[in-house]
Amino acid sequence: xxxxxxxxxxxxxxxxxxxxxxxxxxxxxxxxxxxxxxxxxxxxxxxxxxxxxxxxxxxxxxxxxxxxxxxxxxxxxxxxxxxxxxxxxxxxxxxxxxxxxx
Numbered sequence: 259x260x261x262x263x264x265x266x267x268x269x270x271x272x273x274x275x276x277x278x279x280x281x282x283x284x285x286x287x288x289x290x291x292x293x294x295x296x297x298x299x300x301x302x303x304x305x306x307x308x309x310x311x312x313x314x315x316x317x318x319x320x321x322x323x324x325x326x327x328x329x330x331x332x333x334x335x336x337x338x339x340x341x342x343x344x345x346x347x348x349x350x351x352x353x354x355x356x357x358x359x360x
């Protein structure tokens with residue numbers, strides 16, 4: 259098992275949070291440890307866009323820590339980033355945000 263590796267990058271008022279899990283396998287404790295290390299970067303005056311191949315419980319941990327942000331969206335390769343939570347009238351649950359890196 260391995261700890262996930264996170265890449266965090268800002269583009270305008272969006273914060274892209276991408277992760278990968280070396281070897282494809284991590285434990286809940288390993289994932290939680292890294293989320294705690296980056297949690298201060300998951301909330302603020304921006305929408306958080308989450309992307310990475312990982313377990314649903316890992317996404318749950320990330321969404322929990324990012325809750326105070328303007329909005330949270332998760333990536334679907336067929337559609338883009340789908341808003342799943344919002345505290346900002348500029349974003350609506352179900353809204354699709356195109357990939358800001360394109």
